[in-house]
Amino acid sequence: MDEGPSFTKYMLENDNFHGLTEDELAGLAGTFFVAGSETTALAICTVLLAAACFPEEQAKVQAEFDAVIGKHRAPTFADQLSLPRLQAFISEALRWRPLLPNGLPHRATRDVIWENYCIPAGTTVIGNHWAISRDPEFYPEPHSFKPQRWIDDRGCLRDDLNLPIFGFGRRICPGQYVANRSVFINSLLVLWAFQLTPDSTMPLDDMGLINGIPNDRPYPIDFKTRITEMELRSMMRNYPEVA
Template identity: 50%
Template sequence: MTYAFNASYAACVILRVTYGKSTPTATDAPEIIVIHKMLMRPGVLLVERYPILKYVPGYATELEQWRREDSQLFHGHLDRVSRELATGKAGPSFARYLLENLSSHKLSDEEMAYLAGSLFGAGSDTTAVAIMVLVMASACYPKAQEKVQEELDVVIGRDRAPTFDDYNSLQKIEAFMLECLRWRLVTTLGFAHRALTNIPYKNMCILEGAIVFGNHWAISRDTSVYSNPDQFDPQKWLKTDGKIRNDLKFPSFGFGRRIYPG
């Protein structure tokens, strides 16, 4: 039930950012169904393991149907923003930015539709998971949550919401969020990388062209970097003066050329 609420909330937020959509989005809405298809775990499709299947007549029929559904949905949202622009009713959104800057980015309608759709797909389910982790950490470690609430009460109070101007004054909150992202990862493997050449590793060789995933979970449990890695402790991100450490990082959203676009 909690995840369903988070998924709905996250979808509403990312649809507002991407397309300016201000109406509620249910968990069984077409947009959410498309996201779940887009975010299937790597390797779930046989064609990923056996590329020759793409040449088998009829095999790709279902995949092509999904592609048409995605395209229809993405184009539908983009067309709606285009109509709103024409009537002066469009609010701020990523899609509006794309449509208003055609001469500078020179993207086709298809490219714009899928670019905006990728932003939506990348930012919805992952946001819901991150919120769930934060709620779980707060419930499991109430003492750490109390410190965060205390900082909010001192810096912000109870009469307004935080703004970006408060960012540098909320170090405990930043540490809490950093620890959430390390303690329970949003993506345990991140994006796929391709080996550009043969890579010797210990007594093995990763062949050129091989698909490689960085094991984020193992990285997050590296005891030479993170003390007591299985223990949730935001304090590990703070220096003695209470500021965020600049010598400690965690690749929550990937690394290299395939860093997470969301």
């Protein structure tokens, strides 16, 4: 296997240039791994959880798949712009159950005056994702699961409605584009290939993923193939070259 680029290797070889200690470099490398793996995996799980909890909305997404993709080829990133309902479903799932409901702490670097409030330099400020995502001014009926809220009258994704899940300002998550693509393609492939339903023998806890920390609690969801296993194996054998 050819050796690919390594951020950590680059930083170690250029440590004097960047002025970071060995401990700081180790922390930086660890942050890349933790921030980019567990949170993305939990986001994907949240989308699948929403699909099991809201079968009517799942069916609408799968109807879009059948119209745009069909069942004779595997979907790819090339289909993304043609799948607004899936993207709306993902956005609504992450609004419905934000991974970090309390957000992450920030610190004011200077005095800030905002709407008659003085926020002194050094103050810790937290943007509460749960409260923001339930503001009825922006999300009418905020406690209802409504992917349609993300779609305009033309059937396109709205560009005036956003989610705070990646943070704010200069400290917004730099990995948001990679994370969005990972969540999109994994959600697309799973929901295209399977119909998800809650396991009738065990209750499904729809609040269990919102702390952003993996746990060993089972999430009983049944996966039923929408395409025969033989066809799936055939299509995925050369994925994505033939898509």
